[in-house]
Amino acid sequence: MTTTEETPRLPFTRANALAIAPDYDVLRRQAPVSRVLTPAGDPAWLVTSYEAAKEVFRDRRFGRSHPAPEQASRISHAALQNGPNGDFDTEERDHKRMRRMLAPAFSAPRMRALGDRIAELTDRCLDDLQAARDAHPGEPVDLTDFLAFPLPVLVICELLGVPYADREHFRGLSERIAVMNGGEDAQAAMAEFMAYMTKLADAKRADPQPDVISDMVAVQADDPTFTDDDLARMGAGLLFAGHETTSTRIAMGTLFLLSDTARRDRFAADPDGQVNQTVEEILRLTATSGTGLLRYAHEDVEIAGTRIMRGDAVLISSDAANRDASVFADPDGFDPDRTPNVHLAFGTGAHVCIGANLARTELRTVFPKLFRRFPGLRLAVGLDEIPVRTNRVAGGVERVPVEW
Amino acid sequence: MKITVDTGSCVSSGQCVLLAPEAFDQNEDDGTVVLLAEEPPAGAEEAVRQAELTCPAAAIRLSGA
Numbered sequence: 001m002t003t004t005e006e007t008p009r010l011p012f013t014r015a016n017a018l019a020i021a022p023d024y025d026v027l028r029r030q031a032p033v034s035r036v037l038t039p040a041g042d043p044a045w046l047v048t049s050y051e052a053a054k055e056v057f058r059d060r061r062f063g064r065s066h067p068a069p070e071q072a073s074r075i076s077h078a079a080l081q082n083g084p085n086g087d088f089d090t091e092e093r094d095h096k097r098m099r100r101m102l103a104p105a106f107s108a109p110r111m112r113a114l115g116d117r118i119a120e121l122t123d124r125c126l127d128d129l130q131a132a133r134d135a136h137p138g139e140p141v142d143l144t145d146f147l148a149f150p151l152p153v154l155v156i157c158e159l160l161g162v163p164y165a166d167r168e169h170f171r172g173l174s175e176r177i178a179v180m181n182g183g184e185d186a187q188a189a190m191a192e193f194m195a196y197m198t199k200l201a202d203a204k205r206a207d208p209q210p211d212v213i214s215d216m217v218a219v220q221a222d223d224p225t226f227t228d229d230d231l232a233r234m235g236a237g238l239l240f241a242g243h244e245t246t247s248t249r250i251a252m253g254t255l256f257l258l259s260d261t262a263r264r265d266r267f268a269a270d271p272d273g274q275v276n277q278t279v280e281e282i283l284r285l286t287a288t289s290g291t292g293l294l295r296y297a298h299e300d301v302e303i304a305g306t307r308i309m310r311g312d313a314v315l316i317s318s319d320a321a322n323r324d325a326s327v328f329a330d331p332d333g334f335d336p337d338r339t340p341n342v343h344l345a346f347g348t349g350a351h352v353c354i355g356a357n358l359a360r361t362e363l364r365t366v367f368p369k370l371f372r373r374f375p376g377l378r379l380a381v382g383l384d385e386i387p388v389r390t391n392r393v394a395g396g397v398e399r400v401p402v403e404w
Numbered sequence: 405m406k407i408t409v410d411t412g413s414c415v416s417s418g419q420c421v422l423l424a425p426e427a428f429d430q431n432e433d434d435g436t437v438v439l440l441a442e443e444p445p446a447g448a449e450e451a452v453r454q455a456e457l458t459c460p461a462a463a464i465r466l467s468g469a
Contacts, residue, residue, distance in 0.1 A: 057460075058462075099416055100416075100434050100435075100436075101416065103418075103430075103434055103435025103436075104432060104434070104435055104443045105431040106418070106435070107416070107418050107421070107432075108418035108419075108421030108422045108425070108429075108430055109421065109429065109430060109432075111418075111422070112425075174435065225450065233412075340454060340458075342456050342457050342458050346417075346460075347417070347460070348460040349460055349462075350461070351413060351418045352416050352419075352460035352461075353417075354416075354417075356417060356418075357417075357418045357419070357422050358420060359423075360422060361422075365410035
């Protein structure tokens with residue numbers, strides 16, 4: 001018997017920047033875990049329900065490495081999140097070492113200490129936004145150029161100890177490694193990115209500073225199994241993740257607040273009182289990558305009644321899980337009063353995003369400052385005219401033209 | 405109400421510290437949770453409950469009335 005139903009292939013199409021593809025809901029209604037094809041055309045499981053997503057995130061039988069990497073499903077032709085990562089035999093040890101190495105630098109007390117500096121950098125970005133408006137009165141200004149991109153870059157540069165002057169160089173590399181059909185160019189950009197980090201690590205080795213790259217170099221001195229290649233890849237990954245993801249959230253958060261004038265006015269009337277819950281709601285609703293987070297089964301596992309075999313690729317869609325109606329009432333509605341709001345924007349379990357506190361600190365600083373300074377901020381174009389980046393690992397939008 | 409933490413399963417996310425700094429802190433060396441209060445301090449009950457719910461490692465437990 002032949003079937004007329006084709007296996008759905010990622011990424012799914014969405015109506016606009018603030019929506020997610022309706023296909024997720026259709027799949028979730030059928031089963032918490034579905035068979036899909038990756039953007040690269042290989043088979044994978046897609047997790048769309050909240051409970052199943054949480055279960056997979058917390059189950060140690062899933063990892064980023066693969067027992068036979070050459071046989072693994074490929075996700076895309078980008079240079080990250082594209083396939084297996086790390087050594088199957090040592091993954092857990094390597095991951096623990098990484099978290100232990102990075103946890104102090106990203107801890108909540110450090111983030112609190114960094115708060116004033118983030119506030120200062122935000123003010124500087126907002127000055128630039130105003131200056132751009134003054135230079136061409138009456139013309140829209142792109143918020144991504146003056147705030148959503150530069151702020152997270154300034155912050156992650158300080159934390160990692162990367163020269164801000166190099167931003168155009170690594171912005172270009174970050175864009176190229178994350179293009180889903182990037183292929184050889186994505187790989188070439190990754191090689192260049194790693195060479196850049198290796199050079200930077202050499203400089204820190206000679207002259208250590210109070211920054212994360214110096215911390216990594218210090219760990220490496222005591223642990224020869226942490227190779228130059230590991231260090232370069234991790235450094236590039238942190239630099240990429242530290243700005244692409246937060247950048248996307250600032251742009252999308254602004255879009256969420258500006259897409260409804262009453263919503264904007266409500267926030268602008270009491271930014272400090274509303275910011276924490278507003279940020280959580282922005283995090284819950286912001287749909288980022290078109291694939292979800294990647295894991296491979298390290299053993300045969302049963303999840304929500306579905307048997308997943310050792311080596312199978314599993315994509316966990318936090319975007320879909322965060323809009324699961326069985327957990328979030330009116331899941332597509334923007335409701336900062338939602339409580340509790342235990343979304344999975346940062347994942348959960350042992351691999352939970354190490355930069356979550358950094359992201360929250362930045363977002364909690366940026367939105368009150370933006371709307372206190374520009375309470376009448378508005379979108380200069382319709383929501384449907386904002387181009388969504390469907391071909392990027394971290395998703396996001398091309399621009400956010402605003403006026404006031 | 406009593407708070408207990410399991411430092412063995414803690415993954416050093418620090419979400420509890422950001423939510424309820426009155427009750428939690430992080431170890432400087434490895435980022436693991438440090439319990440500052442055995443009971444939720446007055447006014448921080450809701451934040452502590454949120455911390456229990458959002459802990460990525462389920463390392464925080466609230467017990468009793």
